Amino acid sequence: MxxxxxxxxxxxxxxxxxxxxxxxxxxxxxxxxxxxxxxxxxxxxxxxxxxxxxxxxxxxxxxGFQGGLCDHAWKSWGHYGRNPFGQFSACSKCGVSAMTVHRKRSPQVSYLYDKWELREHVWRLWLQRGPVLGSLVELPHHQKGGAQ
Known part of the structure; x- marks a missing residue:
């Protein structure tokens, strides 16, 4: 950065x-x-x-994280949609979901973990071991137009 x-x-x-x-x-x-x-x-x-x-x-x-962590066991990855399209799965241990979102004719990919959009390298780490469903706290800068 x-x-x-x-x-x-x-x-x-x-x-x-x-x-x-x-x-x-x-x-x-x-x-x-x-x-x-x-x-x-x-x-x-x-x-x-x-x-x-x-x-x-x-x-x-x-x-600041005080919640539980899970060593994830992902169910098989599924594909969805036409626009947007991507892959999705859920952890069979804790139930958290993960997905990728691709827009047609766009090189950008969004990486979602539960309701959080992460940068790819963080998303990939959290796919191995990450917070359990609903354990992260939303902060003002997570909102569009929030405090920077």
């Missing part, structure tokens, strides 16, 4: 990320969430990092 830097620290036996922007502005909530997911967090939460001098507008990102 351009313009965003990350320092990884251990604090009280937990991984904490210090996220800051090179241009001196505070990173957005979406940037903090993306960085957290890239570092293996399921539900990254950001808070202002008050005591870091040179990193005055930095954000501390911690794992």
């Amino acid at each position: 351009s313009g965003v830097e990350v320092l990884v620290r251990q604090q009280d036996n937990e991984k904490v990320l210090l996220v800051y922007r090179l241009d001196g502005r505070a990173p957005t909530a979406q940037q903090c969430e993306d960085v957290g997911e890239d570092h293996g967090f399921y539900e990254p939460h950001a808070e202002a990092a008050h005591s870091f001098g040179a990193y005055a507008k930095a954000q501390l990102v911690r794992e």
Whole structure:
């Protein structure tokens, strides 16, 4: 992610990320969430990092996920539709659904896990081990036009 830097620290036996922007502005909530997911967090939460001098507008990102995780066992993948079209499946252990959505004449693919749209590499990781159905919390920046 351009313009965003990350320092990884251990604090009280937990991984904490210090996220800051090179241009001196505070990173957005979406940037903090993306960085957290890239570092293996399921539900990254950001808070202002008050005591870091040179990193005055930095954000501390911690794992906020408290729910259960499932080592998924996917039922066979099915295909659907004409426009959009894609694949879908459900975990036989926890019931969470996963699907891909392709639009006709568009190179873009959406990767859905439960009701969440994820970036492909995060989606692929969560297909192996991910949150159980309904255990993630919706944040304001998840809504279109939400806080950035």
